[in-house]
Each structure stands twice: as C-alpha cells, then as structure tokens.
Amino acid sequence: MGDHHHGPAKGLSRWLYTTNHKDIGTMYLWFSFAMFLLGGAFAMVIRAELFQPGMQLVEPGFFNQMTTLHGLVMVFGAIMPSFVGLANWLIPMMIGAPDMALPRMNNWSFWILPPAFLMLASTLLMEGGAPAFGWTFYAPLSTTYAPPSVTFFIFAIHILGVSSIMGSINIIATVMNMRAPGMTYMKMPLFVWTWLITAFLLVAVMPVLAGAVTMMLMDIHFGTSFFSAAGGGDPVLFQHIFWFFGHPEVYIIILPAFGVISQIIPAFSRKPLFGYASMVYATAGIAFLSFIVWAHHMYTVGMPVAGELFFMYATMLIAVPTGVKVFNWVTTMWRGAMTFETPMLFSIGFLVLFTIGGFTGLMLSIAPADFQYHDTYFVVAHFHYVMVAGAVFSMTAAVYFWLPKWTGRMYNETMGKVHFWVSFIGFNVTFFPQHFVGLAGMPRRIPDYALQFADFNMMSSIGAFIYGMSQLLFLYNVIAAIVSGEKVSDEKVWDGAEGLEWTLPSPAPYHTFETPPKLEEQPAY
Amino acid sequence: MRLSQDPTIDTVAKLCSVSMAMFAFVFVVMVPLYNVLCDALGINGKTSSEAYISVSADVDETRFIKVQFIATNNDAMPWSFSPEVTEMLVHPGAANDTVFFAANPTMNAMVAQAIPSVSPSRAAEYFHKTECFCFEQQPLDGNDKAEMPLQFIVDQDLPADIKTITLSYTLFDVTALISDKVASR
Numbered sequence: 001m002g003d004h005h006h007g008p009a010k011g012l013s014r015w016l017y018t019t020n021h022k023d024i025g026t027m028y029l030w031f032s033f034a035m036f037l038l039g040g041a042f043a044m045v046i047r048a049e050l051f052q053p054g055m056q057l058v059e060p061g062f063f064n065q066m067t068t069l070h071g072l073v074m075v076f077g078a079i080m081p082s083f084v085g086l087a088n089w090l091i092p093m094m095i096g097a098p099d100m101a102l103p104r105m106n107n108w109s110f111w112i113l114p115p116a117f118l119m120l121a122s123t124l125l126m127e128g129g130a131p132a133f134g135w136t137f138y139a140p141l142s143t144t145y146a147p148p149s150v151t152f153f154i155f156a157i158h159i160l161g162v163s164s165i166m167g168s169i170n171i172i173a174t175v176m177n178m179r180a181p182g183m184t185y186m187k188m189p190l191f192v193w194t195w196l197i198t199a200f201l202l203v204a205v206m207p208v209l210a211g212a213v214t215m216m217l218m219d220i221h222f223g224t225s226f227f228s229a230a231g232g233g234d235p236v237l238f239q240h241i242f243w244f245f246g247h248p249e250v251y252i253i254i255l256p257a258f259g260v261i262s263q264i265i266p267a268f269s270r271k272p273l274f275g276y277a278s279m280v281y282a283t284a285g286i287a288f289l290s291f292i293v294w295a296h297h298m299y300t301v302g303m304p305v306a307g308e309l310f311f312m313y314a315t316m317l318i319a320v321p322t323g324v325k326v327f328n329w330v331t332t333m334w335r336g337a338m339t340f341e342t343p344m345l346f347s348i349g350f351l352v353l354f355t356i357g358g359f360t361g362l363m364l365s366i367a368p369a370d371f372q373y374h375d376t377y378f379v380v381a382h383f384h385y386v387m388v389a390g391a392v393f394s395m396t397a398a399v400y401f402w403l404p405k406w407t408g409r410m411y412n413e414t415m416g417k418v419h420f421w422v423s424f425i426g427f428n429v430t431f432f433p434q435h436f437v438g439l440a441g442m443p444r445r446i447p448d449y450a451l452q453f454a455d456f457n458m459m460s461s462i463g464a465f466i467y468g469m470s471q472l473l474f475l476y477n478v479i480a481a482i483v484s485g486e487k488v489s490d491e492k493v494w495d496g497a498e499g500l501e502w503t504l505p506s507p508a509p510y511h512t513f514e515t516p517p518k519l520e521e522q523p524a525y
Numbered sequence: 526m527r528l529s530q531d532p533t534i535d536t537v538a539k540l541c542s543v544s545m546a547m548f549a550f551v552f553v554v555m556v557p558l559y560n561v562l563c564d565a566l567g568i569n570g571k572t573s574s575e576a577y578i579s580v581s582a583d584v585d586e587t588r589f590i591k592v593q594f595i596a597t598n599n600d601a602m603p604w605s606f607s608p609e610v611t612e613m614l615v616h617p618g619a620a621n622d623t624v625f626f627a628a629n630p631t632m633n634a635m636v637a638q639a640i641p642s643v644s645p646s647r648a649a650e651y652f653h654k655t656e657c658f659c660f661e662q663q664p665l666d667g668n669d670k671a672e673m674p675l676q677f678i679v680d681q682d683l684p685a686d687i688k689t690i691t692l693s694y695t696l697f698d699v700t701a702l703i704s705d706k707v708a709s710r
Contacts, residue, residue, distance in 0.1 A: 173536040211551030229640045230697030
C-alpha cells in the first residue's frame with residue numbers, strides 16, 4: 001500500500017483511474033481548452049461567412065449549425081469545465097484540504113464529459129446535420145422542426161448536466177466539510193466563496209435544464225405536447241423554463257471569474273482585497289437575483305405590462321451588487337504598489353471590458369428599449385463582452401497566475417504580454433462594431449446581411465481572426481513553459497500573492513495538506 | 526436535520542435531494558403553474574379551455590364592443606377554415622352566436638384542434654365562451670365539411686378602454702397525435 005501514496009501512477013491508467021484533484025483539474029483544463037479551440041473554429045466559420053455580404057462559403061443551414069454548436073461548445077464545453085478544473089486544482093489547496101471530498105465521483109464527473117461532447121460534435125456528420133436551432137434551442141424549432149440528430153443533442157445535454165451536478169455537489173461537500181481548522185467561512189479566499197455559491201446555483205438549475213430537454217424528448221418521441229399548442233401546450237412555456245435555467249447559468253459562468261479577479265488584483269496591487277465581506281454578500285445577492293429576472297430574455301413574447309416592469313426593475317437591481325464588486329476591485333488597486341504582469345493585465349482588461357458589457361446589459365434591461373435591441377447584434381456584442389472579456393479573460397489570467405504553482409515553471413512574460421495586447425485589441429475590433437450594426441438593426445444568427453453593414457462586419461471578422469490566432473500564442477506559451485520554462489524556486493512566486501496555496505512548494509506536490517495547515521500564520525482576508 | 530453521521534455523506538444526500546426536487550419542480554410545479562396562471566390571468570391571450578357557465582346579469586347596452594374573428598391554418602394543414610362573419614358588434618353581457626366553417630379537401634379522415642388566442646391579451650379574462658368547437662377535437666372524413674358553433678359573452682366588467690377584441694383561432698392537424706395514441710393502446 002505504502003508506495004502509491006507518494007506519486008502518480010504511470011501511463012494512461014494514471015489519467016483514467018485518477019482520483020487526485022490536481023490530475024482531474026489538469027484534465028478539465030486541457031479538455032476545456034480543446035473545446036475552446038473547437039468552438040473557436042466554429043466561430044471562425046461564422047466570421048468567414050460574414051466577412052462579406054452575400055453567400056460565399058457555407059450553406060445557410062450549415063451556418064445555423066455553426067452558430068448553435070459554437071454557443072453550446074463554448075458555454076458547456078469551454079467555459080464551465082475550465083472553471084471546474086480551476087476549482088479542482090485550487091479549492092483543496094486554498095482551504096487546506098488534502099483532496100476533494102468525493103474523489104471517485106470527481107473522476108466520473110470528468111470522464112463522462114468527453115463522450116458527451118464527442119456525441120454532440122458527431123451530429124455534424126449525421127443525416128440532416130447538427131442541431132441548427134441556436135444554443136437556446138427554442139421550441140418548436142428544436143422539436144417540430146428539429147433535425148433527427150436532436151435526440152443525440154438531448155442526450156449530450158443530459159450527460160453534461162449530470163457531470164455539472166456531480167462536480168458541484170463535490171465542491172460544496174469539500175468546502176463545507178474539509179476546511180482546515182480555523183478556516184471559517186469568512187476567512188475563505190473569495191475564489192472559494194464564489195465557487196461555493198456557483199455550485200449551489202448549478203445544483204438548483206441544471207435539473208431545470210434537464211427537465212426542459214426531457215420535455216423536448218417526450219414531445220418528439222412520446223406524443224406529449226408540452227411545447228405544442230396543438231395538444232394544449234405552449235411554445236412560450238419552453239422559453240420560461242429555459243431562461244429559468246439560463247439566467248442563473250450566465251452567473252454560473254461569471255461568478256467564478258469574479259472570484260479569480262478577486263484573487264489576482266490584490267496580489268498585484270500588494271494590498272488586501274477592499275471590502276471582503278461586501279464582496280461575499282454581493283455574490284450571494286447576485287445569485288439570489290438571478291432566479292427572479294429570467295423573463296428579461298423574452299420581453300417581446302407579449303407579457304403583461306406588470307410583468308415587464310417587474311422583470312425590468314429586478315434586472316436593474318443586479319447592477320447594484322455588481323457595481324459593489326467593480327468599485328471594490330478599483331478601490332483595491334487605488335494607491336496600491338501595482339505591477340502589470342500578464343495575469344494583472346488580463347484582470348484589468350476584464351475589469352474594463354466586463355464593465356462595458358455590464359452597461360450594455362443595463363441598456364438591454366430596459367423593456368421598452370429592448371424591443372429595438374432584441375435579437376440583434378447588439379445582444380451578441382453584449383454577451384461576448386461579458387462571456388469572453390469576462391469569463392475567458394479571467395480564466396486566461398488564472399492560468400498565467402497559477403501556472404508557476406502548478407508546473408513549477410514560469411511562462412514567457414513578454415509573450416504573455418503580447419498575448420494580452422493582441423487579445424485585447426482583437427477582441428475589441430471584433431465585438432465593438434457589433435454594437436453599432438446591432439443598433440442599426442442587423443439581426444443575429446443570419447448568414448447574410450444588408451449592404452450597409454458590410455464595413456463593420458469586415459472589421460469584426462478581421463478582429464475575430466486576430467483574437468483566434470492569439471489563442472494559439474497562448475497555447476504555445478503554456479506548452480513551452482511546461483516543457484522548458486524557467487524553474488520557479490520561490491513558494492510565493494508572486495511578490496504580493498496571499499493564500500494557503502502559496503505556502504506550498506512550486507510545483508505543488510502530488511499530495512498536499514495531508515495534515516491540515518496551521519492557520520494562525522495566515523493573514524486574515 | 527442530519528441524514529447521515531458522516532458530514533460529507535450528509536451534505537451529498539441533501540444536495541442530491543435538492544437536485545432531484547428541482548427536476549421534479551419543472552414537471553409538477555412549473556408546467557401546471559404556468560397553465561394555471563395563464564388561464565387565471567388571461568396572460569398570453571389564453572382563454573379558458575372549459576365552457577363558461579353564464580351568470581344572469583344585465584346587458585350593458587350603453588356600449589358596443591367590436592369582436593373580430595381570425596382563422597389561420599398551422600403549418601401544412603390543408604383544411605379550409607374560415608369564420609362566417611369577420612366581425613360583430615356586441616353589447617357586454619349579451620350572449621352571441623356565430624359559426625366557423627371547416628372543410629377537409631383531402632381524401633383521408635383527419636382530426637383537427639383549434640387553439641384560441643385573444644388580443645389584446647388583457648381582454649382574455651373578460652371573453653367568455655359558453656360553447657366552442659375549440660373545446661374538442663374536430664374529426665372530419667375526406668371531402669367532408671362542417672359548421673362549427675361558437676357562443677360567447679363579453680363580460681360587463683371589460684375595461685372601458687378596450688373597444689375591439691380580436692379572437693384568433695389556429696387550426697392544428699392532430700391526426701398523427703391521435704393515431705399514435707390509438708396505436709400505443
């Protein structure tokens with residue numbers, strides 16, 4: 001028995017059978033990066049077709065499959081698993097636990113993901129093509145008018161839902177039961193807090209998504225009429241159920257990103273996070289509000305005015321806790337001894353661009369104005385500012401920040417800075433013009449457009465190619481660091497980094513905190 | 526409440542119950558609640574799917590309400606479907622009759638279901654149908670036709686600012702749904 005506690009097993013079986021939180025975290029991160037490239041490739045097809053007006057490269061039906069798969073792969077395959085990977089790596093090290101609470105379930109929740117996405121991607125090769133009804137899969141597009149491959153899509157959604165729920169239960173069980181003695185809830189690093197709240201959101205709403213696709217399955221194959229008016233159902237019901245899941249889902253994506261930023265900005269400002277307690281309460285407040293604002297995605301379905309007003313005011317209310325967070329981050333930087341290494345650059349990029357995305361969200365929350373913006377490129381611009389510049393930028397910052405701790409080697413700082421600036425410029429060139437074409441009335445999810453949108457679309461496409469290429473630089477930088485990066489000897493790596501994970505050697509040993517750490521030496525957050 | 530001595534198993538058991546409860550919530554709460562709310566509040570222009578039991582009340586002869594009728598076929602529904610009159614002027618509180626015509630031009634027996642919707646949706650809860658062909662499915666043999674009756678009362682409490690009510694029917698082909706159910710028996 002003695003031996004295998006000290007190091008990983010060798011070969012492929014190490015990865016197949018591993019119950020080690022670091023191994024599983026690594027697999028999540030690589031898997032999500034592969035999905036990021038796949039979803040990115042779909043986006044490149046979209047932008048290539050939209051480079052010029054008219055139909056050049058792909059059929060409209062295939063274009064719709066691309067927009068659908070791009071959304072599904074990015075949301076469920078790239079962003080969500082990447083943050084689960086981060087949670088796996090960091091939460092045990094941050095709270096002083098030896099591993100996750102349920103290591104075998106952890107292995108399962110990862111290994112059912114690749115088959116699910118293999119199945120989803122394989123629909124591209126099926127007769128009738130892949131799902132083409134958008135990532136929001138509104139009925140009856142996804143029921144009456146769906147291609148036969150929709151059944152595989154439903155099964156894939158079920159599997160990744162199960163994976164997310166298992167991952168969340170694991171995270172909650174770990175945080176609630178395995179904190180080192182003395183690590184009270186209000187001493188937990190903010191990344192742990194945001195993930196704890198996110199995990200509760202996931203447990204609450206992933207079953208709702210599972211319910212929605214189950215109803216679709218029953219409508220398609222078993223003669224029920226949940227979403228078919230002919231049998232007494234209602235297509236609008238689908239939108240209510242979907243967005244009851246869907247709005248908490250967007251906070252599931254962004255809350256862990258908030259956690260990452262709350263770790264990185266203090267480190268490079270060399271100051272403790274400003275307003276720790278208010279950050280915790282703001283996160284909880286956002287999570288609560290996410291359950292009562294879903295219908296702001298569907299202002300145009302013909303709700304009563306009272307409903308529109310309720311969802312409008314509730315949505316605007318979210319700006320308050322979000323504003324608290326943004327001001328806290330800015331105040332953390334105020335009069336700090338700031339330096340601008342790559343993780344900090346991505347964090348500041350996040351802060352600026354996410355705030356822009358937040359403001360356009362506020363514009364969209366105004367019900368009467370939304371009738372103009374609804375389903376236009378303005379919406380596309382808005383959610384890419386919060387999803388890409390929000391979630392993806394913070395994830396990138398996290399990889400640069402913790403990579404030396406994970407691998408014991410430093411990435412190339414110059415290349416990292418180039419990556420940031422190329423990403424930042426590429427991102428803005430892609431998505432900023434989409435605000436303008438959206439306000440001018442260009443609808444989303446169309447393969448062709450009116451001539452007056454041509455210039456801005458060409459800019460968008462060029463920006464997208466730049467942004468896409470910059471991710472290959474990121475990949476190269478990470479691999480080069482792992483293979484031949486400069487060795488890191490310091491435990492802290494970063495001058496201002498605080499937290500239990502920075503008391504461990506670099507690279508972090510395979511097993512850590514098998515005896516709980518003494519917390520008295522740690523500064524309170 | 527503790528579900529297990531082991532705190533981890535306790536947490537897991539509770540969270541599993543929450544997720545299962547949320548799955549059930551979609552089916553046993555959200556769907557019925559949505560339908561109940563839509564019926565009760567007339568949201569979405571949904572009118573009651575059951576016959577209204579008329580209560581004796583005075584006819585409000587001080588105002589006329591224009592009631593318009595629209596008949597639409599869903600998808601590739603081949604029937605011809607139309608109202609006898611496209612609009613009527615009625616007093617709130619008075620019982621009114623009209624008919625819709627349907628004809629099945631195909632060679633096959635078919636079953637149709639008409640789904641009503643009232644616009645403005647605020648008016649839905651004041652639009653009472655004492656008899657409607659939409660309460661039942663309509664079977665028609667090939668090359669057959671039918672007159673389908675509708676009796677309605679506009680409520681006296683209809684807000685004064687509503688002067689026109691549009692009642693729209695969409696006719697769905699439910700032959701396949703019916704035969705599926707018969708086949709599965």
